[in-house]
Amino acid sequence: MKMYVCIKQIPDPNTVVSKLDPNSKRLVRSGVSLVLDPGDESTISAAIKIRDTIGDSEVTVVSMGPASAQEAMRRALAMGADRAILVTDPALAGSDALSTARVLAAVLKKEEVDLVFCSTESTDGYTGMVPGGIAEFLGLPQLTFAREITIEGGKATIKRVTMTGYQTVECPLPAVVTIASGSFEAIYPTMKGIMGAKKKPFTQLSLADLGIEASQVGEAGARERVMAVGKVEARAAGQVMKDEGNSAQAIADFLQRYQLL
Amino acid sequence: MSDTIWVLVELENGQPARSSLEVLGKAAQLGRAQAIVLGSNAAQVAPTLGEYGAAKVYVHDDAVYDTYLTLPAVDTISNLLKQHQPALFMLATTYDLRDIAARLNVRHNMGLITDATDLQFDGDTLQVTVPWGGENVVTATFPKQGTGIVLTRPKAFGLERLEGKTAEIETLSPALNAESQKMKILDRVEVQSEGPSLEDASVIVSGGRGLGKAENFHLVEELAAALGGAAGATRAIVDAGWLPYSYQIGQTGKTVKPTLYIACGISGAIQHLAGMKGSKYIVAINRDEHAPIFSVADFGVVGDALTILPQLTAEVKKRKAQ
Numbered sequence: 182m183k184m185y186v187c188i189k190q191i192p193d194p195n196t197v198v199s200k201l202d203p204n205s206k207r208l209v210r211s212g213v214s215l216v217l218d219p220g221d222e223s224t225i226s227a228a229i230k231i232r233d234t235i236g237d238s239e240v241t242v243v244s245m246g247p248a249s250a251q252e253a254m255r256r257a258l259a260m261g262a263d264r265a266i267l268v269t270d271p272a273l274a275g276s277d278a279l280s281t282a283r284v285l286a287a288v289l290k291k292e293e294v295d296l297v298f299c300s301t302e303s304t305d306g307y308t309g310m311v312p313g314g315i316a317e318f319l320g321l322p323q324l325t326f327a328r329e330i331t332i333e334g335g336k337a338t339i340k341r342v343t344m345t346g347y348q349t350v351e352c353p354l355p356a357v358v359t360i361a362s363g364s365f366e367a368i369y370p371t372m373k374g375i376m377g378a379k380k381k382p383f384t385q386l387s388l389a390d391l392g393i394e395a396s397q398v399g400e401a402g403a404r405e406r407v408m409a410v411g412k413v414e415a416r417a418a419g420q421v422m423k424d425e426g427n428s429a430q431a432i433a434d435f436l437q438r439y440q441l442l
Numbered sequence: 443m444s445d446t447i448w449v450l451v452e453l454e455n456g457q458p459a460r461s462s463l464e465v466l467g468k469a470a471q472l473g474r475a476q477a478i479v480l481g482s483n484a485a486q487v488a489p490t491l492g493e494y495g496a497a498k499v500y501v502h503d504d505a506v507y508d509t510y511l512t513l514p515a516v517d518t519i520s521n522l523l524k525q526h527q528p529a530l531f532m533l534a535t536t537y538d539l540r541d542i543a544a545r546l547n548v549r550h551n552m553g554l555i556t557d558a559t560d561l562q563f564d565g566d567t568l569q570v571t572v573p574w575g576g577e578n579v580v581t582a583t584f585p586k587q588g589t590g591i592v593l594t595r596p597k598a599f600g601l602e603r604l605e606g607k608t609a610e611i612e613t614l615s616p617a618l619n620a621e622s623q624k625m626k627i628l629d630r631v632e633v634q635s636e637g638p639s640l641e642d643a644s645v646i647v648s649g650g651r652g653l654g655k656a657e658n659f660h661l662v663e664e665l666a667a668a669l670g671g672a673a674g675a676t677r678a679i680v681d682a683g684w685l686p687y688s689y690q691i692g693q694t695g696k697t698v699k700p701t702l703y704i705a706c707g708i709s710g711a712i713q714h715l716a717g718m719k720g721s722k723y724i725v726a727i728n729r730d731e732h733a734p735i736f737s738v739a740d741f742g743v744v745g746d747a748l749t750i751l752p753q754l755t756a757e758v759k760k761r762k763a764q
Contacts, residue, residue, distance in 0.1 A: 308556040314543025322624040346633035352625040365679040404553030424745025429753035435741045
């Protein structure tokens with residue numbers, strides 16, 4: 182089976198406070214530490230696990246981003262993905278969810294796809310609109326919010342997270358599947374994996390390679406516009422004390438003062 | 443420009459979801475609100491939507507929407523979009539509605555804004571407010587012609603009911619496409635949890651990485667139980683596999699607005715603050731005095747949650763018994 186995982190390089194959510202540039206109104210990427218989205222680590226691991234279970238399969242990671250995204254893709258290869266395809270083009274800056282889906286779908290259309298995995302949403306943008314968009318461009322069903330997945334008899338069956346539990350949902354392949362964060366333990370790259378990643382096939386594509394006009398993507402193609410970036414009204418901070426063994430009493434006093442006990 | 447605003451009303455066990463009714467009320471403030479309701483029992487629900495702001499309701503009472511995910515609803519709404527051009531299509535941010543929005547966005551080449559907390563028209567220009575990160579708030583719009591989609595953040599709007607108000611009903615009879623009946627729901631499992639759900643709880647105690655390891659999470663659950671509340675978690679510890687996704691509070695996960703929120707070992711990543719900042723009172727316990735959580739806390743303790751939690755649980759039990 183040919184499996185694809187759409188991934189993204191983002192500012193490290195554990196160390197970077199994401200900022201918007203008030204002039205370009207885009208995410209500030211310069212001078213910040215960029216990593217493979219931690220949600221994607223879990224999703225890549227899900228695909229690798231399935232590949233190793235069913236055998237005779239291949240996992241390709243696909244991304245759209247600046248040249249720096251190569252690093253995130255190398256990490257995916259070090260984790261165990263077999264090959265990588267990166268779409269990079271200056272005209273892509275400022276792309277919205279629709280354009281991103283258009284570009285990733287264009288890559289996948291050139292491949293023989295059995296399964297496309299995405300994380301439910303990225304950890305920086307959170308729109309969650311790209312996977313469904315890719316599915317629509319490809320004319321494939323989309324199984325979303327999977328916390329478990331089984332591939333058998335040309336069908337995918339997932340446990341789909343709901344507000345109160347889960348649903349079991351099945352659909353025929355090929356299909357797009359999104360993985361709920363934390364559902365699969367991330368594979369940690371070994372030294373052997375890191376060394377091996379350097380020899381794995383790595384393809385870089387431009388918009389021209391995909392036959393997409395620059396006007397359809399990036400800022401030019403975006404159907405939304407940011408009019409203004411403002412500051413959030415800060416919530417007034419309250420009292421902060423150091424624990425000296427009496428904190429439990431102090432908190433209980435606070436709760437009683439506001440009739441919360 | 444049309445002042446018609448569509449709202450897709452989601453059904454939960456045959457009843458309109460509160461989140462959808464909140465969006466419908468907001469749509470009615472902005473323009474002429476029209477609801478779309480699809481699924482079993484939709485015909486019974488449709489007339490009641492007038493009370494929540496719908497001037498008109500498009501209805502298709504058919505179990506196909508309950509049995510097959512996403513695609514039948516996308517087809518029906520897509521057909522409707524070929525006949526009418528509302529100014530705006532609003533949906534609450536839920537699992538099912540997000541999936542529908544993502545496909546319609548592509549099929550009709552629409553503009554789409556997610557995570558909105560407010561909308562208003564300034565003349566003909568729609569202004570959508572989207573909190574971005576912890577520091578910024580963005581105002582966005584759709585510069586091009588055509589219907590734009592806006593997904594709104596849970597609990598962004600209140601619920602209003604105008605008793606006795608009626609709506610015009612239009613019954614749809616779309617041709618159903620067998621090709622769209624692919625993602626079949628085989629069963630639905632409700633996971634019972636003790637105590638109130640995160641959405642309903644007036645007290646939430648939640649834990650983050652500062653708890654050290656999954657085995658320590660029971661300290662959070664015990665305080666929650668003592669306070670009659672629910673236990674929640676940050677994305678970091680859900681990602682780490684300590685707890686299932688249903689515990690997750692934040693921009694991803696659940697947005698909560700309890701009366702009291704006690705954050706234990708949570709640094710206050712932006713994505714977490716987005717989901718709990720609306721709490722009435724916030725208490726934070728964290729070892730790092732510079733943790734961002736203290737900037738939103740009404741009462742903060744710089745200390746080790748592992749030491750303080752058992753003491754606090756005991757103190758709460760003692761005072762409640764008095």
